[in-house]
Amino acid sequence: MAQVELKDVNKTFGEVKVIRNVELEINKGEFVVFVGPSGCGKSTLLRLIAGLETLTSGEIVIAGRAVMDLPPSKRGIAMVFQSYALYPHMTVFHNMAFSLNLQGMAKAEIRKRVEAAAKILQMEHLLDRRPAALSGGQRQRVAIGRSIVRNPDVFLFDEPLSNLDAALRHDTRVEIAKLHSQLGATTIYVTHDQVEAMTLADKIVVLKDGEVMQVGAPMELFNHPANEFVAGFLGSPKMNFFDGKLTAISKDKNRAKFAGEGVTTKLVRLVSGDKAKGAKARLGIRPQNLRLDSKGGLRGRVTLVEKLGTETIVELVSDGKVPFRFASPDVPALRVGDHARFSFSAKHAHLF
Amino acid sequence: MVSRSLHHAVLALIVFIWVVPFVALVTTSLRSELASKTSGFWTAFTPTELGHRFSTHDKGALEEGLVFTGNIFDRLNLGEDSFPISGVVESVLFQGRIPDPDNPDKTKLIRKLVPTGEVMDVRGGAFRFDANGDFVWRFDAPTIPRPKNLDVFINQEPIFGTEAYQEVLFENKHVPNALISSFIVTIPATIIPITIAAFAAYAFAWMRFPGRDWLFVIVVSLMVVPTQLAFLPILQGFSGIASWATALNAWMTDCETTSSCAVASKSFASLWVTHTAFGLPLAIYLLRNYIVGLPRELLESARIDGANHLQIFTKLIVPLSVPALASFSIFQFLWVWNDLIVALYIGPNNADDLVFPIRLQQQLGTFKDQLHLLNASAVISMIVPVIVFLAMQRYFIRGLLAGSVKGG
Numbered sequence: 197m198a199q200v201e202l203k204d205v206n207k208t209f210g211e212v213k214v215i216r217n218v219e220l221e222i223n224k225g226e227f228v229v230f231v232g233p234s235g236c237g238k239s240t241l242l243r244l245i246a247g248l249e250t251l252t253s254g255e256i257v258i259a260g261r262a263v264m265d266l267p268p269s270k271r272g273i274a275m276v277f278q279s280y281a282l283y284p285h286m287t288v289f290h291n292m293a294f295s296l297n298l299q300g301m302a303k304a305e306i307r308k309r310v311e312a313a314a315k316i317l318q319m320e321h322l323l324d325r326r327p328a329a330l331s332g333g334q335r336q337r338v339a340i341g342r343s344i345v346r347n348p349d350v351f352l353f354d355e356p357l358s359n360l361d362a363a364l365r366h367d368t369r370v371e372i373a374k375l376h377s378q379l380g381a382t383t384i385y386v387t388h389d390q391v392e393a394m395t396l397a398d399k400i401v402v403l404k405d406g407e408v409m410q411v412g413a414p415m416e417l418f419n420h421p422a423n424e425f426v427a428g429f430l431g432s433p434k435m436n437f438f439d440g441k442l443t444a445i446s447k448d449k450n451r452a453k454f455a456g457e458g459v460t461t462k463l464v465r466l467v468s469g470d471k472a473k474g475a476k477a478r479l480g481i482r483p484q485n486l487r488l489d490s491k492g493g494l495r496g497r498v499t500l501v502e503k504l505g506t507e508t509i510v511e512l513v514s515d516g517k518v519p520f521r522f523a524s525p526d527v528p529a530l531r532v533g534d535h536a537r538f539s540f541s542a543k544h545a546h547l548f
Numbered sequence: 549m550v551s552r553s554l555h556h557a558v559l560a561l562i563v564f565i566w567v568v569p570f571v572a573l574v575t576t577s578l579r580s581e582l583a584s585k586t587s588g589f590w591t592a593f594t595p596t597e598l599g600h601r602f603s604t605h606d607k608g609a610l611e612e613g614l615v616f617t618g619n620i621f622d623r624l625n626l627g628e629d630s631f632p633i634s635g636v637v638e639s640v641l642f643q644g645r646i647p648d649p650d651n652p653d654k655t656k657l658i659r660k661l662v663p664t665g666e667v668m669d670v671r672g673g674a675f676r677f678d679a680n681g682d683f684v685w686r687f688d689a690p691t692i693p694r695p696k697n698l699d700v701f702i703n704q705e706p707i708f709g710t711e712a713y714q715e716v717l718f719e720n721k722h723v724p725n726a727l728i729s730s731f732i733v734t735i736p737a738t739i740i741p742i743t744i745a746a747f748a749a750y751a752f753a754w755m756r757f758p759g760r761d762w763l764f765v766i767v768v769s770l771m772v773v774p775t776q777l778a779f780l781p782i783l784q785g786f787s788g789i790a791s792w793a794t795a796l797n798a799w800m801t802d803c804e805t806t807s808s809c810a811v812a813s814k815s816f817a818s819l820w821v822t823h824t825a826f827g828l829p830l831a832i833y834l835l836r837n838y839i840v841g842l843p844r845e846l847l848e849s850a851r852i853d854g855a856n857h858l859q860i861f862t863k864l865i866v867p868l869s870v871p872a873l874a875s876f877s878i879f880q881f882l883w884v885w886n887d888l889i890v891a892l893y894i895g896p897n898n899a900d901d902l903v904f905p906i907r908l909q910q911q912l913g914t915f916k917d918q919l920h921l922l923n924a925s926a927v928i929s930m931i932v933p934v935i936v937f938l939a940m941q942r943y944f945i946r947g948l949l950a951g952s953v954k955g956g
């Protein structure tokens with residue numbers, strides 16, 4: 197039984213359709229990440245689940261209850277905002293106790309719960325401070341603590357790390373992952389950072405223009421993207437694409453041969469199964485999956501070499517004037533202006 | 549650079565122009581009646597040469613003798629317990645007859661200023677005085693001199709006293725009553741509108757209801773209604789209510805047997821209502837604009853935490869709006885405290901209930917020649933708003949939102 201279920205959810209602001217026909221099931225204890233480019237409706241979808249926006253049509257079920265007519269506080273959710281939204285005039289303790297006080301819980305019980313949450317987040321020493329006297333990371337933890345004390349069915353996070361600096365972002369990400377395994381709570385997490393998505397998620401939901409592009413485990417999305425958008429969105433540097441035509445299609449329509457400008461392939465994975473032989477298609481291959489090979493079919497001229505330490509990224513232009521990238525953990529002996537040839541194995545190529 | 553110093557010069561000029569009347573007011577209120585009548589306030593800070601008349605001694609106070617001593621300051625300050633004269637004696641005006649050098653055997657009348665240390669003839673005795681006011685008066689033969697009035701010029705030191713304040717505060721009940729009445733009017737006339745406005749502002753900022761924006765525009769546009777224009781209808785309204793209340797009073801109680809049943813149409817309550825009505829549009833406008841600027845996520849967070857509108861208002865909006873509430877209450881307090889015209893037309897008009905500005909206006913008549921008393925009253929009426937302002941000004945400093953959202 198799914199913990200959170202979205203059935204044909206739609207949301208329009210005035211004339212603008214922001215969320216279109218979203219169908220989604222989230223299981224109990226799952227860590228689900230919504231990713232997508234800015235403005236694709238991630239926050240809106242999260243706010244619909246939280247009850248901060250009203251549905252235009254569709255159904256949302258949380259823990260077996262249809263929640264469309266329930267106020268946010270009755271939906272069994274807790275939310276951590278991008279800006280933390282701490283109450284500035286209250287101490288950390290009172291920030292965390294606020295919702296419990298409103299429920300009329302006994303003082304001793306409140307103290308117990310707040311202290312337990314503070315302990316989990318290792319911030320017992322901060323309880324008497326005001327938000328103004330906290331660092332960004334500490335505020336973040338208070339915001340998380342505030343949702344933990346409510347003991348919700350579902351945690352909602354809206355880009356909780358985007359206000360932190362890079363180092364802290366990494367630490368907090370690790371902490372959130374630990375916290376999730378410790379509490380085992382169902383979590384929905386919005387980000388536009390694919391590293392966060394890949395590292396945290398049990399299940400990634402890729403959104404584009406309010407539509408779900410693909411849902412699945414991180415590596416599945418990475419290895420078997422359902423469309424060109426997902427393929428291009430996940431992975432860094434971005435996947436290389438080459439235009440061309442399908443020259444042959446296997447019987448089960450799962451594999452095809454491709455010929456494009458400067459690239460031809462054997463039978464490789466065909467994603468768009470509705471295409472016929474001779475149809476236009478795009479070949480996608482990740483920069484990491486290219487191999488330097490003096491007999492390779494793909495030839496390019498180097499335009500830029502970026503040495504990042506962990507990886508070296510080489511930008512090239514193919515003979516067909518298509519820019520593409522090659523990434524390697526070693527430092528290849530390539531300089532700007534050099535010509536290089538590449539090959540790749542068929543199992544890493546995708547046809548869209 | 550040039551524009552900057554020009555800037556400073558203009559600023560200094562403005563400050564000067566604003567401060568001078570205030571200094572004049574305070575200074576005059578601290579001077580003696582005589583001083584405030586005879587010289588401008590700017591002379592009050594430096595020694596000034598002033599003439600006084602003193603008598604050498606009281607009639608019948610002296611025994612027969614050759615030498616008499618005394619002190620001019622003691623004589624001048626005799627029986628005066630306020631504003632004692634002190635300073636340096638410069639000269640005494642001699643007025644009398646001396647042998648005429650042109651006409652032997654004749655005398656002539658002269659007036660001349662005799663400086664300290666010089667001997668002059670007073671009633672046949674040799675009169676000498678020092679700068680500190682001590683004088684010696686010698687006769688050749690034992691006599692009992694008659695008292696003599698002399699004019700003395702003294703370089704007088706500045707002197708201030710609180711006598712004017714004691715007089716206006718304690719001699720009669722006008723100023724204390726005016727203070728009390730002003731408080732009775734001002735405090736509710738500040739608290740009532742700000743309370744109503746805070747609720748309204750929250751509703752206009754964060755609650756969704758049909759016609760909200762139109763209603764807000766209408767409320768704000770009421771700011772343009774001039775007070776004076778509304779007096780007549782307001783007065784009519786209040787007298788209607790008063791006659792209704794009188795009838796009710798007559799019907800419900802046995803007031804006829806004891807005294808009159810009449811309920812005054814001009815009262816403190818009518819002032820509260822009027823000031824509230826005129827204060828509300830601005831209050832709602834200011835507070836809404838402040839409250840609508842509070843971070844939306846803060847309110848959403850409270851909604852998720854289970855707060856309803858009233859709880860969001862009391863636990864979040866009010867504490868976070870303290871700067872706005874404080875600045876509006878200062879405005880309203882000052883405006884009501886200094887208001888003359890509304891109080892004059894709509895406030896109670898029996899002598900004990902007059903508010904301070906009306907009392908001041910009446911004192912303009914009674915204290916025409918007693919500038920020091922008038923100024924003392926004026927200073928008392930100013931002190932209250934100054935205290936209110938100083939007490940509230942720390943709320944003008946923003947930063948209360950620090951830490952609630954990113955960065956800050």
Ligand SMILES: Nc1ncnc2c1ncn2[C@@H]1O[C@H](COP(=O)(O)OP(=O)(O)OP(=O)(O)O)[C@@H](O)[C@H]1O
Pocket residue numbers: 209214232233234235236237238239240241388
């Ligand atoms: N209250 C609103 N009224 C009108 N349009 C809105 C409203 N809120 C969001 N939108 C629009 O809906 C779209 C999706 O917004 P949303 O905030 O969900 O994007 P997002 O995916 O969270 O983007 P980001 O990564 O920048 O936060 C945007 O085009 C936005 O302009």
Ligand SMILES: [Mg+2]
Pocket residue numbers: 238239240354355
């Ligand atoms: Mg967003």
